[in-house]
Amino acid sequence: MNKRLVKNLATVFGLGEMPFAPGTFGTLGGIPIYIGLTLLRKIFPNNMVYNSFYFMFLMTFFAIAVYVSDIAEREIFLEKDPQAVVIDEVLGFLTTLFLVNPVGIFQNFLAIVIGFILFRIFDISKIGPIYKSQFIGHGIGVVLDDFLAGIIGNFIMVCIWTIFF
Numbered sequence: 001m002n003k004r005l006v007k008n009l010a011t012v013f014g015l016g017e018m019p020f021a022p023g024t025f026g027t028l029g030g031i032p033i034y035i036g037l038t039l040l041r042k043i044f045p046n047n048m049v050y051n052s053f054y055f056m057f058l059m060t061f062f063a064i065a066v067y068v069s070d071i072a073e074r075e076i077f078l079e080k081d082p083q084a085v086v087i088d089e090v091l092g093f094l095t096t097l098f099l100v101n102p103v104g105i106f107q108n109f110l111a112i113v114i115g116f117i118l119f120r121i122f123d124i125s126k127i128g129p130i131y132k133s134q135f136i137g138h139g140i141g142v143v144l145d146d147f148l149a150g151i152i153g154n155f156i157m158v159c160i161w162t163i164f165f
Contacts, residue, residue, distance in 0.1 A: 003076060009064075009087055010072035016086035024120060026086020030093035031112060037094075038108055047101055054098055058091070062147060065091050070139025081134060081142050088146040093119045095150025100161050107165060111157070118156055122149035
């Protein structure tokens with residue numbers, strides 16, 4: 001794969017190269033993707049089909065993120081889990097919003113804000129197995145800790161959505 005393309009994907013087109021809080025800026029890169037995914041909801045006949053599509057999208061994104069992160073670590077940044085690699089933050093944010101299914105612009109806006117905050121809290125704090133998972137090699141550790149933070153964030157998001165919406 002072309003190194004320039006890998007760097008662009010790994011840094012989410014430069015968001016990861018911000019001088020401060022690259023993970024937070026990288027997470028912002030997930031917002032347009034999430035909006036695109038919510039627009040696709042109109043072409044699916046029901047939530048079950050849409051959620052199946054979203055799940056397959058997340059699994060594909062996970063595989064691509066691992067591949068890109070591995071190359072970025074070994075061939076571009078030459079360090080373990082470089083801060084500039086933020087494709088994993090996008091995956092974690094999108095995972096946090098899985099199964100929420102907001103209706104309308106206001107609920108989508110709320111889901112994005114709440115999901116962003118929850119994901120960043122779990123990504124930064126790295127509680128329990130999240131911390132240990134980041135030490136797995138070959139790009140998997142780079143991605144897995146954010147994916148796990150997204151899963152925990154998703155559990156809380158689904159609880160919030162079930163109770164309040």
